[in-house]
Amino acid sequence: MSHNSFVRLCLLPLASVTAAFFLLPMARLLLAGSEGPRGLAEYLAIILEPRYRTTLLNTLVLAAATTVATLIIATIAGLFLQRQRFPGRTILVAILTFPLAFPGVVVGFMIILLAGRQGLIGEVSSRLTGDKLVFAYSIHGLFLGYLYFSIPRVILTIMAAAQKLDPGLEEAARSLGASPWAVLRDVILPALTPALIASGAIAFATAMSAFGTAFTLATNIDVLPMLIYTEFTLAGNLATSAALSVGLGVMTWLMLALARSFAGSSVAAAG
Secondary structure, X not given: OOHHHHHHHHHHHHHHHHHHHHHHHHHHHHHHHOOOOOHHHHHHHHHHOHHHHHHHHHHHHHHHHHHHHHHHHHHHHHHHHHHOOOOXXXXXXXXXXXXXXXXXXXXXXXXHHHHOOOOHHHHHHHHHHOOOOOOOOOHHHHHHHHHHHXXXXXXXXXXXXXXXXXXXXXXXXXXXXXXXXXXXXXXXXXXXXXXXXXXXXXXXXXXXXXXXXXXXXXXXXXXXHHHHHHHHHOOOOHHHHHHHHHHHHHHHHHHHHHHHHHHHHHHHHXX
């Protein structure tokens, strides 16, 4: 057997899996989105229809807010955990990354136990002020759930990137009189930029398309994954739900591709 034949034989399983689980489903989804009464114009509904456009904006704002908050919290925590050694550090890291084992439905249920009608926050606020604070079923509860879901992923990335930083650069900056804030701003954060971009893109994509948490908290939430679900199951509108799915996938893919582009140029510049 020639080398080229052997390579083709090895690539056959990959090609089969790619065709069966990616190309064919995507082709069918694209076709379904154009089979409605409006034809290909169905793909413009996500922008032209006020209800869909509002839901898209809500989803984008929620994903952006989740990404920014996750990056801030996870960067501070990740740098601290990577550089400090103290009793119980391993247990703390395990606790912070434990949500990786939870599906979205479990995360949503935990938010209900925390900020639902019978939740801990409601009980405490009722005793302190007489008013029960309940926000689990709103966009604020979903934000908290996505934050809980995203922080572990970003922390692990930041810790891995911080481990590879050259301590000599920080020592040189300090010897030249740089303050701790200047060292963080001019040395540490630029070196962490590729990791921040990559992990931020993952957090954004997760918040854009996560369904389980939104489904659990779906009382007063209007985000794109829930809209797709209701259009398909309650309205029976297959074409619209398929078009919205394609639109959601394209926007998320563009964000990931943009992040890869920026992270790659950052790595090249640093090297």
